[in-house]
Amino acid sequence: MSGETGAAPLRILHVFRAPLGGLFRHVVDLANGQADRGHHVGIFCDSSTGGTRADALFAELAPRLTLGVTRVPMSRYPSPTDLRAQIAAIATRRCLAPQIVHAHGSKGGLYARLPALFSPKRNFTTAYTPHGGSFNYRPGSRAHRLYMAVERLLEPATDMFLFESAFIAGRFEASIGHPPRSAHRIVLNGISEAEFAPIDHGGATFDLLYLGELRSAKGVDTLVEALALLRQEAGLTPSILIVGSGPDEALLREMAAARGIAAQCTFEPPGPIRAALTRARLMVLPSRAESLPYVVLEAAAAAQPLIATDVGGIKEIYGPEKAHRLIPPDEPRILAQAIRGVLATPEQERRAQAAGLAAHVRAHFSLDAMVEGVLGGYRSALAQRGLGPAPLSRA
Known part of the structure; x- marks a missing residue:
């Protein structure tokens, strides 16, 4: 029985690339919420990323997904493997016969929308x-122009844009040159009530925590430079726990050694955020680009002291x-001053x-509101294509 009174259950297939980070968290939350409401849900994603943590999450989630989990190799960037993954996506859709194909991120957007x-x-x-995704590339760059051309090509194949932040909705309009011609809604990322339980820092052994991917867009190199400045100019040596993985891990380790702060840095693989929050007094997010990051939502909800940059939807x-507490990205001296x-x-x-x-986040970023808003978007898109009844309400 669907949680929407009088509404028939939907068949929903989520298509994305990597089972990592905030995008994966978003899909898992949506899939659980949709299954709770009686809908039939499936996942199609990459088999070569995510590691043991993704395997464990899929093992927990799979029994709830009546359309199952399909994983095939996918590459982050354009590659010959794209054709094989595209063929597998088409075959999976034909086999499962979903009413809704919900694409997430640039690669998911390609696999789901190109056949459409x-x-x-x-x-x-x-x-x-x-x-x-594509909208976080530097405007005017070669990569940005290429990906925006793909976005323009695929726009007519998109029945409903579900922007997770006003920032990304604005980037779409600025980059494509007009608001989405198709139906569109802003449905903010949301978190559960359980995540508002305050963190106990009584056993914290680190001064600072970074949690996220280890790649250029996350600005961890700026954090390393800031720590070096604190050591050189103020004689301060705060310890930091760096939890994550990514293509820049070796480079960041080398950089920490070269700046003389390697002894202050402890690197660990990805793990549950709340467990990491208990281990440090202050969380630092030095990102250069973001959408509406879950790591900030989760830390804020748990009342974790936090320093973050003014990028993407963090201001929301x-x-x-x-918002005046946010600092500019790529400014190690300002970041050092903020940490101090x-x-x-x-x-x-x-x-x-x-x-x-935390109180502000509780009032504006509800998991139930996110799930219901997305389902409302589905119903509206189905009705517009003549594939379902009119939506029950506009979330």
Whole structure:
């Protein structure tokens, strides 16, 4: 029985590349929420990334997914493997016969929407959530021009754009040159009530925590430079736990050694965020590009003292009254000053600031609202294609 009164269960296939990071978290939350409401859900994604953590999450999730989990090799960048993955995506869709094919990220958007481009009378509806993806490339760069050309090509094959932040909706309009011609909604990422339980830092052994991918867009090199400045100019040596993986890990380790701060840095593979939050007094997110990052939502909800950069949709998480706390990206000296200032702030004051941000997140970023908003978008898109009844309500 669907959680939407009087509405028939939907058959939904989520298509994306890597079972990593915030995009994967978003899909898992949606899939669970949709299954809870009686819908038939499946996943199609990459088999070569995610490691043991993704395997464990899929093992837990799979019994709830009546359309199953299909994994095939996919590459991050354009590659000859794309053709094989595209053929597998088409075969999976034909076998499962979903009413909704929901694409996530650039690669998922390609695999889900390219066949739809050549099927104007198709009997399924396409939805697309960018999660930053192509829209986070530097405007005007060669890569950005290429990916925007692909986005323009695939726009007619998209029945519903479900932007996870106002920032990405704005980037679409700025990059493509017009608002989406198809139906579109902003459905903010949301988190569960359980994630608002405050973190106990009584056993914290690190001063700082970074949690996320180890690649250029995340700005971890800026954090390494900031720590080197604190050591050289103020004699401060805060310890940092770096939790994550990615293509720049070896480079960042070498950089930390070259800057003389290797002894302060502990690298660990990806793991549950709340377990990591208990181990450090302050979380630092020095990103150069983001959409609406779950890691910030989760840390803020748990009342974790936090330093973050003013990029992407992070300002939406902080809200107009707290956005002044954000700092510019690519500024190691400003980041060093922010770290020094927060660590010197009395603990009670740090906790009060963190609690205020948690209250704002609780009021604006609900998991139930996210799930219902996405389902409402599906219903609207189905009705517009003549494949289902009119939506029950507009979320």
